[in-house]
Amino acid sequence: MTTVIDAPDAKAPPTAKHQVTDLLEVLPGLLAKFECNNAGGSHKVRAARYIIDSAIATGAIVPGQTTVIEKTGGNFGFGLALACRPHRTRVELAVGLGFSQLKRQYLEFVGARLVGASMMEKGATPRDVVQWRLEHADELGRHYFYTDQFANKASVAAHELETAPEIAHQLAAWPHVRKLTFVACAGTGASLTGIANGLISAGYCVDVILVEPDGCDARNAVFVDHKLEGMSVGVAPPFLDWAMIKETRAVDYANVAAAKSDFARRTGFLVGNTTAACLSVAMPLAATMRADSKVLTLLYDHGLWYTPA
Ligand SMILES: Cc1ncc(COP(=O)(O)O)c(C=O)c1O
Structure with missing residues (x-):
């Protein structure tokens, strides 16, 4: 409870x-x-909120325009989906193919877009997927903010x-x-x-x-x-x-x-x-x-x- x-x-x-x-x-x-009882189901929603709020404060995220991208196997992804929603900010996640299918389905359920499955099926890592999308942002019509949880x-x-x-x-x-x-x-x-x-x-x-x-x-x-x-x-x-x-x-x-x-x-x-x-x-x-x-x-x-x- x-x-x-x-x-x-x-x-x-x-x-x-x-x-x-x-x-x-x-x-x-x-x-x-009981961090499992946070919105999003884990402690990671707190990190996600702080990262998104501070990026909005510095102008790195422009609500309604920026797409947030991250490589994550689940809990941080749920946190991002929840943290971004009030700011009308889309979320793209590169989730390794080994992660639980249930989590993948629920990530989409809460509004995240899972990207890069076909690249990963050919051997790319989630990191490669994020890198590729950042490099091709213009072609993809995106203005990305990479949350980079391991460096933020x-x-x-x-x-x-x-x-x-x-x-x-x-x-x-x-x-x-x-x-x-x-x-x-x-x-x-x-x-x-x-x-x-x-x-x-x-x-x-x-x-x-x-x-x-x-x-x-x-x-x-x-x-x-x-x-x-x-x-x-x-x-x-x-x-x-x-x-x-x-x-x-x-x-x-x-x-x-x-x-x-x-x-x-x-x-x-x-x-x-x-x-x-x-x-x-x-x-x-x-x-x-x-x-x-x-x-x-x-x-x-x-x-x-x-x-x-
Ligand atoms: C279930 C679970 N336990 C522990 C951790 C580790 O948390 P932290 O990144 O704060 O070290 C994570 C991170 O994603 C997680 O999802």
Whole structure:
């Protein structure tokens, strides 16, 4: 469930922009921020809104004229479709052919146009598709803005200035808690870095544990194929601040699937694969927390997108 509450210092009545996702103690010692309940189904809508709003503010996007383009496998695409709609800005997405068919269909359902399938069938990558379209913008009759989520720092600001203050505000419900162990994964690294920084600024002592699929080592840019769509995506997360990572934990898929099932049975919540990866580390840790400490994790997206195991 998602509640709508006033932002801490908001004078205006709540609107969709003030929608705050729940922070619940889902198991003893384990706080989960329900980012899956954002409009668009994940934390990525926050990054999308910040990126689009800042591009409009600088004039890089002209509402009604510009087409936004991005290579994304889903959640950021949903965020873009929602963030662009009020500004009459079209969205084109190059989605890798390996991504869930259901997500592809729903991206079109919310108004995004999927581009480049025929190029990708011949071996082009989503990046090649975006590059080609940017180079041929005149012929295509487009004025493009490439959101370039792996290079756009507005996504870090989204989490530092929005998600983290929300969590800090909600943590008032646990007044004795001063220390957090934040268990998170990284695609761009924006949510991990933004939230950790924001909570430190709010006065919390934060230890960060980075979760990676077995065989991946982002610090050394080593990646293997895996089933945890959205994390460890084959490039070193550009926004990850390694100085704040206390520990990295590798998880294998069998343990992730077991954690997903265990969490669903104990709490009733069906979570996505990256969330389950974090939970496989967070759940055993939560049981060891002292009174002034909690484990914090994000429920990045819902489980119904993905097959159960
Ligand atoms: C389901 C899921 N989990 C985790 C991430 C990683 O988020 P970030 O890009 O903020 O590191 C993503 C990013 O797309 C995602 O879709």
